[in-house]
Amino acid sequence: MKRPTLLTIIDYSLPSTQARLWVLDLAKHRELYRELVAHGRGTGDDHAQHFSNDPGGSHQSSLGLFLTGEVYNGSNGYSAAAGRPGARRQRPRPRACGS
Numbered sequence: 001m002k003r004p005t006l007l008t009i010i011d012y013s014l015p016s017t018q019a020r021l022w023v024l025d026l027a028k029h030r031e032l033y034r035e036l037v038a039h040g041r042g043t044g045d046d047h048a049q050h051f052s053n054d055p056g057g058s059h060q061s062s063l064g065l066f067l068t069g070e071v072y073n074g075s076n077g078y079s080a081a082a083g084r085p086g087a088r089r090q091r092p093r094p095r096a097c098g099s
Contacts, residue, residue, distance in 0.1 A: 008068070010037055012048040012061065038076075 005027040014020040021037035024030070039048040041059040052060040069081035 004067075006032070012039065012051075012063070015046040016048070017046055 005025060007024045007026055009022045009024070011020045011022075016036070016038055019034045019036055021033070021035045022031060023033040023035075025032050040061040042052075043050055043061045048061055050060055051063045052058040053062045053064070054060075071078065071080045073079070
């Protein structure tokens, strides 16, 4: 597998009213984007407080590391499918991640 050159980070300790998503270019050592990002229903109001990796309908955001799959224009706008799980995520691709 080719080594990824982009890294996306979401800091859920920041409120959803602040830019808390960064896209970094690791090859060029620079920030490409800093954007607002929502969290899932049931995760909290402005601050994310409750998380789940239950694909059975919690609609809460998940913590962990993910490789993203294909990108598409979904019902929530520009989105990326969650790929294989990382350290703390145990179920692969249970739902999509929208912007």
